Amino acid sequence: MxxxxxxxxxxxxxxxxxxxxxxxxxxxxxxxxxxxxxxxxxxxxxxxxxxxxxxxxxxxxxxxxxxxxxDEITYLKMRLNNYKYSDRFLRYTISLTEECNFSCVYCYQQMLITLMDKKPAKIAKNLVNTILNMTEKRFEEEHPKVLSITFYGGEPLLALDELETLSKGFEEMCKKFDVKYEANVVTNGYLLTHDIVNRLLNCGVNSVIITIDGDKTLHDKYRKTKNDKPTFDKIMENINYAQDKMYVTIRTNISKNSIENVKKMIKILAEKRWRVDFDFQPVEVVEELSTGFNDEMLTLREFANVEAELYKEVITLIHDYPFNPFRRLRMARCDALCKNSCVIDVDGSIYKCWGEIGNKFSSVGKITKEDIELNHKFEKWITYEPFEDQKCMECSVLPMCMGGCVFNAVVVDRLNGSPWRKPYTCIPLKYNLKEMVSLLSNKKLGVKI
Ligand code: SF4
Ligand code: SF4
CATH class of the missing domain: 3.90.930 (Outer Surface Protein A; domain 3)
Incomplete structure (x- = not known):
């Protein structure tokens, strides 16, 4: 041994x-x-x-x-390959519309649309039908066990009819083929009224991810409507109803000066005793794409400390909070490595990474009349392996991370598809594993010797 x-x-x-x-x-x-x-x-x-x-x-x-x-590395290679080439999951992120009712100060997507002087596009009816037909064909050929859909935008609730058609279609198909259906919406939460929550539930969507960037003062500074109106109170009113009916994740972008405001936000949500999950992410500022965001970003090591501190706050204030820092990591940080995972843009272009939406150069294919036609950029994603990288080979969280965000390794280095690099590659667990396990151990899980 x-x-x-x-x-x-x-x-x-x-x-x-x-x-x-x-x-x-x-x-x-x-x-x-x-x-x-x-x-x-x-x-x-x-x-x-x-x-x-x-x-x-x-x-x-x-x-x-x-x-x-x-040999643990050989085992991890096998495990990663099983994950990448498995037919068990079919995962689509579907961008329904480029339009958004917010104008957040750090949003690159809306900034690019404005710069290109472009009218925001919406998914067309025939593309909706093609996606459904194509999915049914894949069910027949590949027999997946789980269909996992993320509805994305712009603001996806601005294309609710299209969302409903797709989700109802997926739900029926999943019943017919005995496939588990998981669907969620990434929304700013402003339009998530009672009526819309019920419509989402009726078409099989029972999970939403809503961004709140801190308490009212800070959130309203960064995340205003297109008409320059504050949004915090309306979103909170909507969450009040939604959290009772569906699974709500609050995603919060953290920058250097936002930490105290985020703690206030946690306190507000804890006092309301709402059932919500927290997902803290570092704000990523790319200098080449400057927006109106004027706070500084944290280094990953700093963010890792802050993340542990914030979860400590959450666990202290919400005693039955189901804290599990490993839940969101399946076999790797990045789903884009999987052959059956893709992002579908409003015009039917296929991407591997949601951050690439709209960058035609990085598109790995397109949806034709009834199927996906892939180009050779696809292989550059699928064949990426962290075992080529010495720092990953020496890293203690490699089994959970598998190379982290592979944008720089694939889009920048392999495809020459981006003039700028993402500021973070690693996962925060590289720096806060000890603190996270220690927090988890407060909940007295695990076996004793
Ligand atoms: S490459 Fe990075 S940003 Fe893109 S899907 Fe993977 S983890 Fe996300
Ligand atoms: S945390 Fe960084 S070094 Fe470690 S496996 Fe992930 S990407 Fe590689």
Whole structure:
């Protein structure tokens, strides 16, 4: 036997918490065994282990100690390939309209539309039908088990009829082929009235992601309507109803001077006892695409500290909050690596990354009369592997991350498709794994030895 290279040892309140980033298992070591377990896992002297057979079994089960012939990198290569080439999932992000009722100060999408002096486009009826026909064909040929749809925009609720037609069609198709249907909408929340929540539920959409950037003062500074009106109060009124009926995620973009306002927002939501999930993201400022945003972005390391601090706040204020920092990471940070995952733009162009919508050069194909026609940029995405990158090979969160956001590696370096690079590649867990596991352990999950 040997020690896994993906163990994290965290000492807390006389206990030792063991985490393994391949198995995602958490094991609590009782204070009287801490010295022994720590010495063995740090020195690698498994032969000298003095634990009971039962405890050793627990260490094996969580992959903290592994058989000599288990090459973890080879295993991760296999696992990543299974994930990338699996027919189990079919995932589409569908952009329904370029139009938006907001003019957020940091929005590149709306800025590009204005710069190009373009009329915002909406998905056409015949494209809606083609997407449905194409999906049915793929159900017949590939037999997926899960269809996962994200409705995106602009503001997708400005194309509600098209959303309903698509979602009802998907829902019926899923019933017919016994496929699980998961659908969510990324919305600014302003139009999410009672009536619209009910219409979404009636067509199988039971999850929404709403961006709120802090308390009223800050949110209204960044996220106004096109007519320069504040939006915070209206969104809160809408969430009040929505959170009782559907799964609501509050996505918050964090910059250097927004942290205290975000804490106030958490407090407001906690006091209301609403059932919402929190998703904190760092604001990404690309200098070449300057917008009206005038705060500074955080470095990833700074963001990682802030993220842990904010989740601590959430857990303290909302006692039954279902905190799980690993939930959103399936087998990799970036779904674009999967062959069955794509973004469909309003004009039927296909992209791998939602951030590329509208950049025709990076399009990996288009929807023809009844199917997807791919070009050779597609392979550049699918064949990307983090094992080519030395920093990933040495990284303790590689099993969860698998190369992070691959935009720079694929769009910039492989496709020469962007003059600018994204500021972040890594996932925050690279810097805050210890804090996140420690927060999770407050909830007394996992097995003890
Ligand atoms: S490349 Fe980055 S931005 Fe694009 S889908 Fe992947 S993680 Fe998201
Ligand atoms: S966190 Fe960064 S270094 Fe680690 S695997 Fe992800 S991209 Fe690679």
């Amino acid at each position: 040997k020690v896994s290279r993906y163990n994290k040892l965290i000492e807390k309140d006389n206990y030792l918490i063991l985490f393994n980033s391949i198995s995602n298992a958490i094991l609590y070591v009782e204070p009287n065994k801490v010295k022994e377990v720590k010495e063995v896992l740090e020195s690698g002297n498994i032969e000298e282990i003095k634990l009971s057979d039962e405890d050793i079994e627990k260490l094996k089960k969580g992959l903290y100690i592994i058989p000599d012939e288990f």
